[in-house]
Amino acid sequence: MGAKVSRTDFEWTYTEEPHASRRKEILKKYPEIKKLFGSDPKFKYIVLSMVLVQFVSMYFLRNVSWPVLLTVAYCFGGVINHSLMLSIHEMAHNLAFGHSRPTANRILSLIANLPIGIPFAITFKYYHLEHHRYQGDEKLDTDIPTYMEARLFCTTFGKFIWVCLQPFFYAFRPIFTYPKAPTALELFNTVVQISFDVFICYFLGGRMLSYMLLGSLMAMGLHPVAGHFVSEHYMFKKGYETYSYYGPLNWITFNVGYHNEHHDFPAVPGSRLPMVKKIASEYYDNLPQHHSWSAVLYDFVMDPDIGPYARMKRKHRGLD
Numbered sequence: 071m072g073a074k075v076s077r078t079d080f081e082w083t084y085t086e087e088p089h090a091s092r093r094k095e096i097l098k099k100y101p102e103i104k105k106l107f108g109s110d111p112k113f114k115y116i117v118l119s120m121v122l123v124q125f126v127s128m129y130f131l132r133n134v135s136w137p138v139l140l141t142v143a144y145c146f147g148g149v150i151n152h153s154l155m156l157s158i159h160e161m162a163h164n165l166a167f168g169h170s171r172p173t174a175n176r177i178l179s180l181i182a183n184l185p186i187g188i189p190f191a192i193t194f195k196y197y198h199l200e201h202h203r204y205q206g207d208e209k210l211d212t213d214i215p216t217y218m219e220a221r222l223f224c225t226t227f228g229k230f231i232w233v234c235l236q237p238f239f240y241a242f243r244p245i246f247t248y249p250k251a252p253t254a255l256e257l258f259n260t261v262v263q264i265s266f267d268v269f270i271c272y273f274l275g276g277r278m279l280s281y282m283l284l285g286s287l288m289a290m291g292l293h294p295v296a297g298h299f300v301s302e303h304y305m306f307k308k309g310y311e312t313y314s315y316y317g318p319l320n321w322i323t324f325n326v327g328y329h330n331e332h333h334d335f336p337a338v339p340g341s342r343l344p345m346v347k348k349i350a351s352e353y354y355d356n357l358p359q360h361h362s363w364s365a366v367l368y369d370f371v372m373d374p375d376i377g378p379y380a381r382m383k384r385k386h387r388g389l390d
Contacts, residue, residue, distance in 0.1 A: 229378075
């Protein structure tokens, strides 16, 4: 089963999350960063192009063998679907059309959701914004693993399985730890997505639905692009709860690797986050950072000092 992790609890902290105070300090010194706020006018065209590529790919793949289908799903289709998931992350912050056009952002997120196969665009926004607002909160931040996860997957082999099953934990963890009544928009998201899935099955066959779903699941699990799930907030160095990655995979993930910059300035589109780092470089250059998402996954699995417990956590404060 491999070595057991050395930690037996989360890293509890009683200080505020670091991003609000750093944002205030940076803006005081570099007010020009406010000019980077807003939407990226090219973003919507990039998203629509990726959706179109997936549609065309499914048409040409509809008769290939299963080995070819699975290989393409892991190496190509799943990567595009993961990128589309991260485009939905951008739209959760209204960065496609700006805060003045929330409906347009939601509509585009529903379109981006289609090739992924699983309805999540609307629900993701509701939970993700609370991850920003209440980072580390034991109840409100559903990005943090549960005690059950940490206890069950506490060996090298267990952590390997946990990484493979990441999409399931991200999907179902909020249901158990912080359930919310479904909204009309979430139900609409579900109806649209299921209708699209039925359409694909009818016209292109069930294998193309499998191509969509398996690609999404594989690219969220043991896959280089999925390394960002672990790299962003797992405590690789004591006392630091957010980490940036400045490697080449940012090119296909809307710069989600610039994660300290993103949490400091969630109103800045991913395409402009490198400019934040360039302007306020003294605030970011000396922070612990990652250079390979594949190495992050390897270290997470193999290092006994890292595991699901390696998260900074705060006591929930507020009325239930």
